Amino acid sequence: xxxxxxxxxxxxxxxxxxxxxxxxxxxxxxxxxxxxxxxxxxxxxxxxxxxxxxxxxxxxxxxxxxxxxxxxxxxxxxxxxxxxxxxxxxxxxxxxxxxxxxxxxxxxxxxxxxxxxxxxxxxxxxxxxxxxxxxxxxxxxxxxxxxxxxxxxxxxxxxxxxxxxxxxxxxxxxxxxxxxxxxxxxxxxxxxxxxxxxxxxxxxxxxxxxxxxxxxxxxxxxxxxxxxxxxxxxxxxxxxxxxxxxxxxxxxxxxxxxxxxxxxxxxxxxxxxxxxxxxxxxxxxxxxxxxxxxxxxxxxxxxxxxxxxxxxxxxxxxxxxxxxxxxxxxxxxxxxxxxxxxxxxxxxxxxxxxxxxxxxxxxxxxxxxxxxxxxxxxxxxxxxxxxxxxxxxxxxxxxxxxxxxxxxxxxxxxxxxxxxxxxxxxxxxxxxxxxxxxxxxxxxxxxxxxxxxxxxxxxxxxxxxxxxxxxxxxxxxxxxxxxxxxxxxxxxxxxxxxxxxxxxxxxxxxxxxxxxxxxxxxxxxxxxxxxxxxxxxxxxxxxxxxxxxxxxxxxxxxxxxxxxxxxxxxxxxxxxxxxxxxxxxxxxxxxxxxxxxxxxxxxxxxxxxxxxxxxxxxxxxxxxxxxxxxxxxxxxxxxxxxxxxxxxxxxxxxxxxxxxxxxxxxxxxxxxxxxxxxxxxxxxxxxxxxxxxxxxxxxxxxxxxxxxxxxx
Amino acid sequence: xxxxxxxxxxxxxxxxxxxxxxxxxxxxxxxxxxxxxxxxxxxxxxxxxxxxxxxxxxxxxxxxxxxxxxxxxxxxxxxxxxxxxxxxxxxxxxxxxxxxxxxxxxxxxxxxxxxxxxxxxxxxxxxxxxxxxxxxxxxxxxxxxxxxxxxxxxxxxxxxxxxxxxxxxxxxxxxxxxxxxxxxxxxxx
Numbered sequence: 001x002x003x004x005x006x007x008x009x010x011x012x013x014x015x016x017x018x019x020x021x022x023x024x025x026x027x028x029x030x031x032x033x034x035x036x037x038x039x040x041x042x043x044x045x046x047x048x049x050x051x052x053x054x055x056x057x058x059x060x061x062x063x064x065x066x067x068x069x070x071x072x073x074x075x076x077x078x079x080x081x082x083x084x085x086x087x088x089x090x091x092x093x094x095x096x097x098x099x100x101x102x103x104x105x106x107x108x109x110x111x112x113x114x115x116x117x118x119x120x121x122x123x124x125x126x127x128x129x130x131x132x133x134x135x136x137x138x139x140x141x142x143x144x145x146x147x148x149x150x151x152x153x154x155x156x157x158x159x160x161x162x163x164x165x166x167x168x169x170x171x172x173x174x175x176x177x178x179x180x181x182x183x184x185x186x187x188x189x190x191x192x193x194x195x196x197x198x199x200x201x202x203x204x205x206x207x208x209x210x211x212x213x214x215x216x217x218x219x220x221x222x223x224x225x226x227x228x229x230x231x232x233x234x235x236x237x238x239x240x241x242x243x244x245x246x247x248x249x250x251x252x253x254x255x256x257x258x259x260x261x262x263x264x265x266x267x268x269x270x271x272x273x274x275x276x277x278x279x280x281x282x283x284x285x286x287x288x289x290x291x292x293x294x295x296x297x298x299x300x301x302x303x304x305x306x307x308x309x310x311x312x313x314x315x316x317x318x319x320x321x322x323x324x325x326x327x328x329x330x331x332x333x334x335x336x337x338x339x340x341x342x343x344x345x346x347x348x349x350x351x352x353x354x355x356x357x358x359x360x361x362x363x364x365x366x367x368x369x370x371x372x373x374x375x376x377x378x379x380x381x382x383x384x385x386x387x388x389x390x391x392x393x394x395x396x397x398x399x400x401x402x403x404x405x406x407x408x409x410x411x412x413x414x415x416x417x418x419x420x421x422x423x424x425x426x427x428x429x430x431x432x433x434x435x436x437x438x439x440x441x442x443x444x445x446x447x448x449x450x451x452x453x454x455x456x457x458x459x460x461x462x463x464x465x466x467x468x469x470x471x472x473x474x475x476x477x478x479x480x481x482x483x484x485x486x487x488x489x490x491x492x493x494x495x496x497x498x499x500x501x502x503x504x505x506x507x508x509x510x511x512x513x514x515x516x517x518x519x520x521x522x523x524x525x526x527x528x529x530x531x532x533x534x535x536x537x538x539x540x541x542x543x544x545x546x547x548x549x550x551x552x553x554x555x556x557x558x559x560x561x562x563x564x565x566x567x568x569x570x571x572x573x574x575x576x577x578x579x580x581x582x583x584x585x586x587x588x589x590x591x592x593x594x595x596x597x598x599x600x601x602x603x604x605x606x607x608x609x610x611x612x613x614x615x616x617x618x619x620x621x622x623x624x625x626x627x628x629x630x631x632x633x634x635x636x637x638x639x640x641x642x643x644x645x646x647x648x649x650x651x652x653x654x655x656x657x658x659x660x661x662x663x664x665x666x667x668x669x670x671x672x673x674x675x676x677x678x679x680x681x682x683x684x685x686x687x688x689x690x691x692x693x694x695x696x697x698x699x700x701x702x703x704x705x706x707x708x709x710x711x712x
Numbered sequence: 713x714x715x716x717x718x719x720x721x722x723x724x725x726x727x728x729x730x731x732x733x734x735x736x737x738x739x740x741x742x743x744x745x746x747x748x749x750x751x752x753x754x755x756x757x758x759x760x761x762x763x764x765x766x767x768x769x770x771x772x773x774x775x776x777x778x779x780x781x782x783x784x785x786x787x788x789x790x791x792x793x794x795x796x797x798x799x800x801x802x803x804x805x806x807x808x809x810x811x812x813x814x815x816x817x818x819x820x821x822x823x824x825x826x827x828x829x830x831x832x833x834x835x836x837x838x839x840x841x842x843x844x845x846x847x848x849x850x851x852x853x854x855x856x857x858x859x860x861x862x863x864x865x866x867x868x869x870x871x872x873x874x875x876x877x878x879x880x881x882x883x884x885x886x887x888x889x890x891x892x893x894x895x896x897x898x899x900x901x
Binding site: 049 | 726728729730731732733734735736737738739741742743746747750779781783785786832834835836870871872873
């Protein structure tokens with residue numbers, strides 16, 4: 001019998017039918033479906049025992065303590081640390097992203113040197129040799145821009161510059177800089193903080209204090225505590241600013257006013273307080289009174305700001321009638337404010353007698369330095385980075401030979417960003433201590449990748465806005481994932497090789513020394529008793545100085561509530577007299593939602609789904625304006641708009657919102673990245689690029705809040 | 713013409729015969745050869761004798777512990793094994809040689825043993841041992857307490873999972889028999 005065609009078909013058919021009575025088709029189908037669940041690019045759930053460790057966020061300016069969940073030793077989620085005074089269990093979107101950012105596709109994984117316009121990987125030894133040679137050749141023409149001027153890491157960079165004879169240490173702009181400069185002009189000593197917890201009437205001038213401004217997580221907790229569910233309202237909040245942002249939305253009142261006119265508004269409120277007999281023990285009280293009475297009467301303020309006299313009178317009456325009023329000056333986008341506007345806001349606190357009082361403004365002492373020669377954070381913060389770079393760009397100031405960029409992204413995060421990036425191009429050798437391939441790192445000649453928060457020792461020292469001194473340890477929870485180092489450790493080692501002894505071999509040792517110094521400074525470990533309770537009169541708990549380091553390692557924060565006594569504090573009336581509040585026809589109001597990260601982080605991947613459609617939709621960024629403004633410029637919901645300012649333009653679509661005052665375009669910052677990764681890159685424009693950096697009359701510090709804008 | 717008819721007549725029987733050959737052959741392949749091919753066999757890196765430990769009065773929870781959080785830790789770490797086996801025995805028996813192998817290869821370098829887990833569930837399954845504490849371990853796991861050598865680990869070449877990994881229908885059958893909800897969210901969070 002031969003195997004002809006029919007027989008073969010019979011064999012195959014028999015096999016096929018038989019196969020249906022076996023597990024083969026069913027098992028393979030089932031297994032293939034399971035196989036598709038485990039493709040290598042699909043994230044896996046880490047296995048192992050779930051444990052918890054503590055640290056604090058460095059990427060978020062709130063400085064909140066973190067409680068990190070680890071599975072099998074790998075961090076998986078970050079929560080707020082309930083024991084930490086700056087967190088109380090709360091965490092910001094950026095703080096929560098500390099875990100996920102470890103695996104960001106834009107992380108720089110190895111030291112790199114630029115050659116022929118492209119980066120090539122090099123060893124740490126080669127990188128150190130390059131940096132050493134360039135620094136030696138540059139002499140004292142070395143500058144540094146730091147995004148962490150307040151921490152001990154910033155102190156290391158400052159001490160390094162000091163050793164080589166340079167004082168060109170700059171901090172990225174925020175609210176702390178103008179506050180430091182302004183308080184200095186007022187003759188103040190120490191650093192200002194705001195005791196929201198113990199205040200019963202708070203006027204917020206501009207700052208988005210419940211979103212990204214200052215110790216935002218702490219501020220939110222204080223706000224919640226003031227109006228617990230079912231309980232009496234303990235404090236009233238009013239927000240003055242161009243946009244009813246996350247802060248304005250929850251306050252009891254919103255006073256629409258352009259950010260460039262916040263100073264005028266404050267002095268308008270001062271007019272009412274003076275009228276009611278308020279006075280302060282300041283040398284220039286008479287000058288201040290004369291200035292306010294002459295220039296900031298209700299009708300003049302109305303003409304300038306559009307805020308009716310009744311509204312000003314109501315605010316003044318609320319403040320004057322409160323037991324513990326507090327005025328918090330700031331900027332709606334956390335940067336760009338001038339010292340003059342800060343002083344104007346602070347003048348209200350002086351008139352109300354709120355310096356160093358519970359629920360008022362606290363003048364905090366600066367933390368002792370452990371690196372000889374390092375400048376204080378206030379000295380660094382008071383310098384004008386935007387003005388410096390603008391002058392470099394315009395050839396008015398010589399460019400440094402070497403620029404060290406630490407935890408900062410000045411090529412993106414400054415006003416007139418394109419002009420700033422051009423100024424950076426003039427610097428012959430730029431070194432980026434960058435964790436991510438951001439816009440500045442992409443311009444650098446040498447990139448020294450920095451370990452992220454969860455991979456390194458570091459600290460959080462009294463973040464701006466806090467009403468008490470605090471010190472929190474940041475400790476590594478895992479070994480660096482990539483070939484990265486702690487920037488401060490690398491600088492310490494480099495200094496040693498250059499025979500510039502900075503005083504410590506490693507940052508960890510320096511932090512231990514700092515803790516030992518602080519242990520003698522009459523503070524205590526927060527936890528059972530919180531610092532705002534002590535400010536309100538509660539007894540300080542006992543402090544175990546010997547166990548401080550262990551307590552820091554366990555995630556507790558050292559805190560101190562003592563204030564710096566003020567002698568000779570004034571209104572800086574001469575500065576206020578020189579203020580010239582602008583009145584642009586149409587001005588910008590920046591919004592800095594934390595969901596889109598910071599200039600140094602880009603947009604955290606896990607936050608992309610939380611960006612509202614009113615900010616970004618279908619590839620377009622949306623700017624907001626109210627219906628009246630839109631009508632004036634012939635715009636409607638969704639229409640395309642080109643904004644022009646500072647010699648640059650930005651494109652966006654229009655979103656109509658009555659949360660924006662008339663004559664203002666609210667722009668979301670954090671978009672328009674040209675670096676980082678797919679989560680950040682190619683999403684709209686960077687609106688900082690159309691904000692004009694101009695000197696503030698009276699202080700000469702660069703300001704860019706309320707920049708004038710044209711609709712092209 | 714005659715030849716073709718003859719072929720046709722013989723062909724029908726041949727076709728039927730070959731159909732049966734194909735049918736039976738595929739049954740043999742499907743039920744006997746296919747399972748052999750689908751699963752590879754692996755042995756544990758250390759021949760751990762559950763029997764020896766059980767004979768010393770240890771129960772499952774002595775090593776397979778729960779964390780304070782209630783999370784089932786699963787396998788003991790090298791460090792916890794080393795609490796009883798910190799040093800080489802120097803002995804000549806098979807068991808002593810295996811202990812020495814464990815000490816030299818894992819305790820001294822301080823690395824975890826890459827144990828092959830018989831019943832790892834996929835990532836999309838949330839299985840709580842704490843919720844099943846009322847059952848005997850052997851209700852789901854092989855009764856290894858009576859085994860001197862761990863059973864061979866049979867790994868599915870397509871999925872990568874062990875042959876002993878409990879399938880969803882098994883979970884559902886038990887839940888149904890116990891009157892426990894079989895809603896999706898019970899196991900898939």
